[in-house]
Amino acid sequence: xxxxxVSDPIDQTGIDILSQVATVDVKTGLKPExxxxxxxxxxxxxxxxxxxxxxxxxxxxxxxKVIGRAGVGVDNVDVPAATRKGIVVVNxxxxxxxxxxxxxLAMMMSLSRYIPDANTSVKSGLWDRKTYVGAEVxxxxxxxxxxxxxxxxxxxxxxxxxxxxxxxxPFISAERAEQIGCQLVDLDLLIRQSDYITLHIPKTPxxxxxxxxxxxxxxxxxxxxxxxxxxxxxxxxxxxxxxxNGQIAGAALDVFESEPLIDSPxxxxxxxxxxxxxxxxxxxxxxxxxxxxxxxxxxxxLLGLPARSAVNIPGLSPDILEKLKPYMQLAETLGxxxxxxxxxxxxxxxxxxxxxxxxxxxxxxxIASLKGxxxxxxxxxxxxxNANIEAKERGIRVVETRDQFVRDYPGSLYLEATGxxxxxxxxxxxxxxxxxxITDIDGFPINVPPSxxxxxxxxxxxxxxxxxxxxxxxxxxxxIASMQVGRKIVRGDAIMVLSIDDPLPEGILMEITKVxxxxxxxxxxx
Ligand SMILES: NC(=O)c1ccc[n+]([C@@H]2O[C@H](COP(=O)([O-])OP(=O)(O)OC[C@H]3O[C@@H](n4cnc5c(N)ncnc54)[C@H](O)[C@@H]3O)[C@@H](O)[C@H]2O)c1
Ligand SMILES: O=C(O)[C@H](O)COP(=O)(O)O
Numbered sequence: 001x002x003x004x005x006v007s008d009p010i011d012q013t014g015i016d017i018l019s020q021v022a023t024v025d026v027k028t029g030l031k032p033e034x035x036x037x038x039x040x041x042x043x044x045x046x047x048x049x050x051x052x053x054x055x056x057x058x059x060x061x062x063x064x065k066v067i068g069r070a071g072v073g074v075d076n077v078d079v080p081a082a083t084r085k086g087i088v089v090v091n092x093x094x095x096x097x098x099x100x101x102x103x104x105l106a107m108m109m110s111l112s113r114y115i116p117d118a119n120t121s122v123k124s125g126l127w128d129r130k131t132y133v134g135a136e137v138x139x140x141x142x143x144x145x146x147x148x149x150x151x152x153x154x155x156x157x158x159x160x161x162x163x164x165x166x167x168x169x170p171f172i173s174a175e176r177a178e179q180i181g182c183q184l185v186d187l188d189l190l191i192r193q194s195d196y197i198t199l200h201i202p203k204t205p206x207x208x209x210x211x212x213x214x215x216x217x218x219x220x221x222x223x224x225x226x227x228x229x230x231x232x233x234x235x236x237x238x239x240x241x242x243x244x245n246g247q248i249a250g251a252a253l254d255v256f257e258s259e260p261l262i263d264s265p266x267x268x269x270x271x272x273x274x275x276x277x278x279x280x281x282x283x284x285x286x287x288x289x290x291x292x293x294x295x296x297x298x299x300x301x302l303l304g305l306p307a308r309s310a311v312n313i314p315g316l317s318p319d320i321l322e323k324l325k326p327y328m329q330l331a332e333t334l335g336x337x338x339x340x341x342x343x344x345x346x347x348x349x350x351x352x353x354x355x356x357x358x359x360x361x362x363x364x365x366x367i368a369s370l371k372g373x374x375x376x377x378x379x380x381x382x383x384x385x386n387a388n389i390e391a392k393e394r395g396i397r398v399v400e401t402r403d404q405f406v407r408d409y410p411g412s413l414y415l416e417a418t419g420x421x422x423x424x425x426x427x428x429x430x431x432x433x434x435x436x437x438i439t440d441i442d443g444f445p446i447n448v449p450p451s452x453x454x455x456x457x458x459x460x461x462x463x464x465x466x467x468x469x470x471x472x473x474x475x476x477x478x479x480i481a482s483m484q485v486g487r488k489i490v491r492g493d494a495i496m497v498l499s500i501d502d503p504l505p506e507g508i509l510m511e512i513t514k515v516x517x518x519x520x521x522x523x524x525x526x
Contacts, residue, residue: 001021001022001023002021002022002023002043002044002302003022003023003024003025003041003042003043003044003063004018004022004023004024004025004042004043004044004045004046004298004302005025005027005038005039005041005042005044005045005046006018006024006025006026006027006028006046006047007027007028007030007035007045007046007047007050007051008028008046008047008048008049008050008051008070009028009048010046010048010070010287010290010291010294010295011287011288011290011291011292012291013288013291013292013295014046014070014290014291014292014294014295015291015295017291017292017295017296017299018044018046018295018298018299020299021299021302021303022043022044022299022302025042028050029050030051032052032054032056032057035051035057036056036057036060037060039057039060039061039064040060040061040062040063041063042061042063042064043063043064043065043066043302044064044065044066044067044068044298044301044302045061045064045066045067045068046067046068046070046294046295046298047067047068047069047070047076047077048069048070048071048281049071049073049076049259049278051076052076053067053076053077053078053082054078054081055078055081058078058081058082058085058087059081059085061085061087064085064087065086065087065088065301065302065383066087066088066089066090066297066298066301066302066307067082067087067088067089067090068090068091068294068295068297068298069089069090069091069092069294070092070095070287070290070291070293070294070295071091071092071095071096071281071290072091072092072093072095072096072097072100072281073091073202073203073230074089074091074311075202075203075230077089079311079312082312082385083312083385083386083389084386084389085386086381086382086383086385086386087385088301088307088310088312088313088383088384088385089310089311089312090294090297090298090301090307090308090309090310090311091294091309091311092289092290092293092294092309093149093309094149094289094293095286095289095290095292095293095294096280096281096283096286096287096289096290097149097150097153098153098283098285098286099280099281099282099283099285099286100150100200100228100280100281100286101150101153101154101157102283103228103254103276103279103280104150104154104198104200104226104228104280105154105157105158107226107228107252107254107274107276108137108142108196108198108224108226108252109137110252110274111224111226111250111251111252111272111274112134112135112136112137112224113132113134113135114131114132114134114271114272116271116274117131117132117270117271118131118132118271131271132271135195135222135249137158137161137163137195137196138161138162138163139162139163139164140163140164140195140196141163141164141165141166141193141194141195141196142154142155142158142163142164142165142166142194142195142196142197142198143166143167143168143185143190143191143193143194143196143197143198144158144165144166144167144168144169144182144198144200145167145168145169145187145190145197145198145199145200145201145210146168146169146199146200146201146229147167147169147172147176147177147180147182147184147200148169148172148200148201150200150228150229151167151169151198151200152180154198154200155167155180155181155182156180156181159180159181163196165180165181165182165183166182166183166185166189166190166193166194167180167182167183167184167185167190168184168185168186168187168190169184169201172184187215188218191215191218191219192218192219192220193220194219194220194223195220195222195223195224196223196224196225196226197211197219197223197224197225197226198225198226198227198228199211199225199226199227199228199229199233199234200228200229201229201230201233202229202230203229203230203231203232203233207230207233208232208233209232209233209234209235209238210233210234211225211227211233211234211235211238211239212235212238213235213238213241213242216238216239216242216247216248217242217247219242219247219248220248221246221247221248221249222248222249223248223249224248224249224250224251224252225239225248225250225251225252226251226252226253227251227252227253227254227255228252228254228255228280229255230255231255231256231257231258231259232257234251234253236253236256236257236264236265236266237265239251239266240264240265240266240269241265243266243269243272243273244265244269249272250272250273250274251266251272251273251274252273252274252275252276253266253273253274253275253276254275254276254277254278254279254280255278255280256278259277259278260277261275261277293309297309297310305325306321306325306328306364306368306384308321308322310384310385312385313364313367313384313385320361320364321364323360324360324361324364324365326430326434327357327360327365327368327411327413327430328364328365328367328368329368329436330413330428330429330430330436331351331365331366331368331369331372331413331415332368332369332371332372332375333372333428333436333450333526334369334372334413334415334426334427334428334438335349335368335369335370335371335372335373335374335375335415336372336373336375336376336526337372337426337438337450337524337526338373338415338416338417338424338425338426339372339373339374339375339376339417340376340522340524340525341417341424341426341441341442341456341522341524342417342418342419342421342422342423342424343419343421344419344420344421345394345419345420346373346394346396346417346418346419347395347396347397347418347419347420348396348397348398348399348417348418349369349370349373349391349396349397349398349399349415349416349417349418350399350400350401350414350415350416350417350418351365351366351369351398351399351400351401351413351414351415352400352401352402352403352413352414352415352416353365353400353401353402353403353411353413354402354403354404354406354409354411354412354413354414354427355403355404355406355407355408355409355410355411355412356404356410356411357411357412357413358402358403358404358406358411359402359404360411362400362402365413366388366398366400367384367387367388368384368387369413369415370382370387370388370390370391370396370398371383371384371387373391373396373415373417374387374390374391374394377394378390408439409429409439410429411429411430412427412428412429412439413427413428413429414426414427414440415427424441424442425440425441425442425443426438426440426441426442427439427440427441435449436449436450437449438450438497440486441456441486441495441497442458442495443488444486444487444488444493444494444495445486445488446484446485446486446495446497447484448482448484448497448499449499450526451481451482451499451500451526452525452526453499453500453501453502453503453504453523453524453525453526454497454498454499454500454523454524454525454526455473455496455497455498455500455504455512455521455522455523455524456495456496456497456498456521456522456523456524457469457495457496457512457518457519457520457521457522458493458494458495458518458519458520458521459493459494459495459496459515459517459518459519460491460492460493460494460517460519461485461487461489461490461491461492461493461494462491462517465496465515465516465517465518466483466485466496468515468516469496469498469512469515469518470483472508472511472512472515473498473500473508476504476505476508476511477505478500478501478502478504478505478508479500479501479502480498480499480500480501481498481499481500481501482498482499483496483497483498483499484496484497485497493519503523503525504523509521509523
């Protein structure tokens with residue numbers, strides 16, 4: 001049974017899901033060196049923002065197949081190092097969107113009305129109504145930096161409060177911004193005109209210290225700024241100076257350059273500053289959502305299935321995955337089959353999407369085909385994450401083609417592998433119930449489901465040959481489950497495909513090739 005380590009607090013429902021397929025250890029608050037010591041025992045690791053999965057931890061993780069981030073940000077995971085090791089990294093892109101957006105709005109309102117300080121004041125026995133005269137957000141301008149999932153929800157609510165909405169996001173169109181009710185502007189204008197500025201962007205080299213002394217100096221004196229996205233996007237030293245000097249009216253931070261926040265000049269400031277300990281995603285609802293989402297994905301990866309939100313598998317977004325998942329299984333099976341038929345060193349793989357499939361995204365199918373193709377060489381070490389890298393390292397050239405006019409099946413996939421021992425091709429499709437059918441091998445039409453043990457022969461189509469093979473297998477006590485012959489012309493070359501119940505015994509393949517009329521024989525294990 002697989003072993004999963006949960007190293008940050010997650011909802012019990014997630015642990016219950018993982019327990020269906022694995023032994024789950026919950027060990028929170030581990031020091032990095034403790035994690036390095038034990039990670040080798042685990043097949044999966046489930047974390048939140050508290051665990052930093054460094055290259056050192058990844059190097060020590062000899063069995064790790066998947067890292068699940070129960071949340072959005074994966075900046076606490078060395079994703080390139082995980083990718084190099086073939087470890088899938090999954091997250092929950094939407095599970096805590098509403099929670100983070102609502103925390104942002106709560107921060108905005110609390111900043112405007114000094115609620116945290118007023119509350120502390122009343123609890124300390126005071127009744128001070130003068131100090132806490134606030135400001136209304138109604139008709140004020142909010143500048144949203146990053147109009148993705150969280151930014152868009154903040155926009156929706158801000159619009160309902162009749163705020164004027166500006167947005168800066170170089171990766172979205174003005175039309176999209178307009179649909180959300182925002183005017184897309186450049187960063188400088190947003191900074192100069194907004195009464196409230198809120199950030200909803202990932203931390204990248206470009207966004208690090210995006211809010212610095214220079215930009216703070218351009219803000220309105222009544223500006224209040226909020227960061228519920230990632231620490232390090234604000235230059236905290238410069239922010240503390242700007243607040244101290246009254247350059248801006250307030251700031252609310254949920255995330256910090258270094259967490260937990262220990263020494264910071266921001267802590268010494270007054271009612272104009274609100275600090276929360278990375279609580280954006282901390283609602284019961286969000287924690288349930290992310291725990292289920294990520295635990296299900298970890299479970300799927302441990303069962304050998306693709307995950308719907310893997311961050312390090314190119315071209316695999318959840319909607320594409322939903323549509324292509326059955327075809328990925330087909331691609332993997334065909335890749336494995338054609339790899340075994342080609343044998344030896346593979347030089348190139350042609351992946352052709354046919355019929356209805358021709359309009360689909362090819363990348364997931366290419367990855368799955370390569371995973372299957374490399375299985376014989378790499379076994380469990382090849383997966384959806386590293387299949388591309390492994391193929392490149394072996395010098396396998398991948399060619400993607402499409403032919404929507406192939407109409408013998410609604411959608412089919414054709415793989416052709418060229419190697420130092422020759423060229424082989426296979427075609428397959430999915431039946432209505434999702435069952436895989438191999439429909440062509442090396443140009444011979446057939447219609448067989450894949451089975452674990454198979455035998456293929458290329459032979460002359462002549463009387464007696466099928467009987468001879470049957471008797472030979474019988475003499476070795478090999479039970480034939482099914483058999484089919486495919487031929488292009490009567491009495492020409494033909495292919496025989498047999499599904500057998502057990503692996504072929506040693507030496508029998510050689511005997512088969514000696515049968516009169518047999519030209520080639522291949523044993524396949526899928
Ligand atoms: N505080 C919390 O607990 C909490 C909870 C959830 C998410 N988050 C963080 O909030 C952030 C936003 O999450 P999301 O789900 O909305 O992400 P998202 O991917 O849906 O949206 C991010 C948006 O930022 C834009 N963007 C990227 N770089 C930019 C830049 N330099 N300038 C302007 N726009 C830029 C992108 O185009 C995208 O539209 C992430 O950093 C995430 O980790 C924090
Ligand atoms: O990126 C996220 O999802 C948030 O930062 C939430 O982090 P958390 O899971 O540690 O609360």
